[in-house]
Amino acid sequence: MRVLGIEGTAWCASAALHDAETDSTLIESDPYEPDSGGIHPREAAEHMSEAVPEVVETVLDAAEAEYGPDAIDAVAFSRGPGLGPCLRTVGTAARSLAGALDVPLVGVNHMVAHLEIGRHESGFSNPVCLNASGANAHLLGYHDGRYRVLGETMDAGVGNAIDKFTRHVGWTHPGGPKVEAAAAEVGTDRGSGAADLLELPYVVKGMDFSFSGISSAANDAYDAGEPVEEICFSLQEHVFAMLTEVSERALSLTGADELVLGGGVGQNDRLREMLAEMCAARGAAFHAPDPRYLRDNAGMIAVLGAKMAAAGDTIAIRESRIDPNFRPDEVPVTWRDAEPSVARLGDETGGGSDHGRDRRGAEAVVEIGDAGDSIGRPDDAVVVHKRRVPKGYRHPALDRSLRRDRTVAEARLTSEARRAGVSTPLVYDVDVPEATLTLQYVGHRDLAGLLRGGEGRRSDRADRSGRADRADQAGRADQADRVDRTDRAVRAVRAVGGHLARLHGAGIVHGDPTTRNVRVGGGERRGDERDDGGDPRDRTFLIDFGLGYHTGHVEDHAMDLHVFEGSVTATASAPERLVAAFEEGYREEGEKEVLDRLREVRRRGRYR
Ligand SMILES: C[C@@H](O)[C@H](NC(=O)OP(=O)(O)OC[C@H]1O[C@@H](n2cnc3c(N)ncnc32)[C@H](O)[C@@H]1O)C(=O)O
Numbered sequence: 001m002r003v004l005g006i007e008g009t010a011w012c013a014s015a016a017l018h019d020a021e022t023d024s025t026l027i028e029s030d031p032y033e034p035d036s037g038g039i040h041p042r043e044a045a046e047h048m049s050e051a052v053p054e055v056v057e058t059v060l061d062a063a064e065a066e067y068g069p070d071a072i073d074a075v076a077f078s079r080g081p082g083l084g085p086c087l088r089t090v091g092t093a094a095r096s097l098a099g100a101l102d103v104p105l106v107g108v109n110h111m112v113a114h115l116e117i118g119r120h121e122s123g124f125s126n127p128v129c130l131n132a133s134g135a136n137a138h139l140l141g142y143h144d145g146r147y148r149v150l151g152e153t154m155d156a157g158v159g160n161a162i163d164k165f166t167r168h169v170g171w172t173h174p175g176g177p178k179v180e181a182a183a184a185e186v187g188t189d190r191g192s193g194a195a196d197l198l199e200l201p202y203v204v205k206g207m208d209f210s211f212s213g214i215s216s217a218a219n220d221a222y223d224a225g226e227p228v229e230e231i232c233f234s235l236q237e238h239v240f241a242m243l244t245e246v247s248e249r250a251l252s253l254t255g256a257d258e259l260v261l262g263g264g265v266g267q268n269d270r271l272r273e274m275l276a277e278m279c280a281a282r283g284a285a286f287h288a289p290d291p292r293y294l295r296d297n298a299g300m301i302a303v304l305g306a307k308m309a310a311a312g313d314t315i316a317i318r319e320s321r322i323d324p325n326f327r328p329d330e331v332p333v334t335w336r337d338a339e340p341s342v343a344r345l346g347d348e349t350g351g352g353s354d355h356g357r358d359r360r361g362a363e364a365v366v367e368i369g370d371a372g373d374s375i376g377r378p379d380d381a382v383v384v385h386k387r388r389v390p391k392g393y394r395h396p397a398l399d400r401s402l403r404r405d406r407t408v409a410e411a412r413l414t415s416e417a418r419r420a421g422v423s424t425p426l427v428y429d430v431d432v433p434e435a436t437l438t439l440q441y442v443g444h445r446d447l448a449g450l451l452r453g454g455e456g457r458r459s460d461r462a463d464r465s466g467r468a469d470r471a472d473q474a475g476r477a478d479q480a481d482r483v484d485r486t487d488r489a490v491r492a493v494r495a496v497g498g499h500l501a502r503l504h505g506a507g508i509v510h511g512d513p514t515t516r517n518v519r520v521g522g523g524e525r526r527g528d529e530r531d532d533g534g535d536p537r538d539r540t541f542l543i544d545f546g547l548g549y550h551t552g553h554v555e556d557h558a559m560d561l562h563v564f565e566g567s568v569t570a571t572a573s574a575p576e577r578l579v580a581a582f583e584e585g586y587r588e589e590g591e592k593e594v595l596d597r598l599r600e601v602r603r604r605g606r607y608r
Pocket residue numbers: 009010011081082083110111114132133134135136157158159160162163174175176177180263264265266267268269294295296
């Protein structure tokens with residue numbers, strides 16, 4: 001199978017020939033380079049109409065010289081997302097070429113192509129994918145026939161966020177490489193002599209993130225006379241730490257142990273260094289494709305086009321309309337069949353019941369305390385020590401302030417939420433310099449484990465603390481788990497809905513309400529806890545308020561719901577019933593306005 005691919009979503013007019021038998025790819029590109037500022041859509045479209053036919057002709061000539069007149073088996077093109085006028089030029093070129101050669105046409109989603117090229121090159125079976133491109137930024141994972149969006153930018157794409165600053169400074173597109181060069185002058189020695197860091201907004205919500213604040217803050221810093229190199233350095237440190245953090249959270253949520261990078265910003269050495277370091281620290285494999293496959297190029301379109309064509313996934317000319325807002329999760333993944341979800345099954349990921357002494361989450365290590373730890377506390381309390389460990393990938397000043405702020409927020413909000421009637425652990429101790437909390441042990445496993453249906457196992461915590469009756473209880477709870485896990489999951493998500501409604505009623509958002517941060521089952525009710533009259537095995541706790549904050553904004557409340565639903569739909573089988581139960585639980589105690597806003601958040605295309 002030999003496929004001619006055409007790309008031209010925004011700035012890069014490109015054609016490529018991919019030979020699937022030999023896995024070789026020839027790419028011919030002609031970038032649009034504005035004289036000043038960013039991409040001008042009209043100029044970009046003009047560039048495409050001149051350059052696309054030229055690059056196509058070059059590749060076609062080369063193909064026919066090597067393979068003869070039947071060189072091409074299919075023509076693949078970028079259908080979207082991208083700038084409408086540019087896409088139309090590409091679409092027209094692809095249709096007429098497919099017609100002239102009398103071969104099938106393949107419509108490729110540009111974003112899926114950005115991630116599939118990494119999977120293709122690395123040979124990873126089921127990675128989490130970080131797309132760091134100009135107009136987009138998202139985390140994707142394969143689940144149930146689609147690439148699900150695990151997390152994404154709430155406003156600008158990562159490249160655009162950086163380019164917004166470089167435009168302000170008067171540098172031309174693309175700004176990314178210029179920021180990288182300027183930042184390198186400050187140095188990336190993050191050891192004892194780490195370069196100073198300007199404080200900039202750092203916004204992550206679960207696996208979603210926002211760049212609008214940081215672009216403006218960088219512009220303001222420039223206007224205030226801060227040296228441009230220092231701003232570039234600080235901008236990179238913040239933006240890439242955010243991307244690395246959400247990637248780690250996605251690995252943790254799904255239990256995946258492979259990460260691939262895609263998109264033009266992926267050419268940045270500092271981003272690759274951070275991702276590689278994060279993956280190494282958690283024992284995950286990392287792959288960043290060759291730069292010629294990271295920036296926009298037709299090679300990735302031809303490679304995915306060949307996989308799609310081989311699967312019979314071609315389109316009729318009359319159905320080949322371009323789509324400027326084409327989202328990656330709209331694409332039926334025809335070229336990977338009957339594969340397991342990126343969300344791994346079973347206990348080995350730590351998503352099931354607790355069977356080890358230490359559990360490593362995305363940002364903290366949680367150690368279950370010894371019996372001796374209970375001194376000075378109610379004598380039936382089992383405790384956990386939760387320590388936010390330093391992350392070697394991020395700048396030490398940023399690392400310190402994130403760990404400190406989140407520890408303080410978690411201690412405060414966990415208690416405030418509890419007073420608002422939300423089931424949360426008791427906070428026994430806070431050690432801010434060590435970023436460590438001592439908390440009541442709650443629940444029996446996390447909701448992620450319950451949704452995945454991981455085999456329950458006897459908890460060994462009770463054995464260690466010498467309470468055989470607890471171990472028996474835990475064993476029986478596990479058995480009951482197996483009986484009707486789905487019903488339990490439905491009851492649990494409904495309870496989460498109620499918890500979030502009460503939390504929001506108290507003017508607090510959780511900030512990261514993923515299925516990992518819900519603990520279910522086990523634990524007797526204590527005197528000061530809300531008694532909902534139900535079975536203790538159905539008890540549902542919210543934990544990890546480190547990203548929480550006070551807010552009365554409907555939008556912030558709706559984001560909490562969006563994050564929770566995202567974590568359910570990306571990992572559970574048949575998530576519809578769960579989402580419905582969750583919203584029902586919320587509706588009973590919460591504001592209708594928030595649910596209405598949730599629909600809006602879901603509906604609106606969030607890329608600009
Ligand atoms: C829809 C499509 O047109 C769009 N493509 C796109 O934006 O081109 P891409 O090649 O994936 O990414 C370009 C971005 O990548 C940035 N970039 C390139 N080299 C960089 C570097 N060394 N450091 C940081 N950013 C870099 C550029 O500044 C620019 O913002 C997309 O994928 O979102």
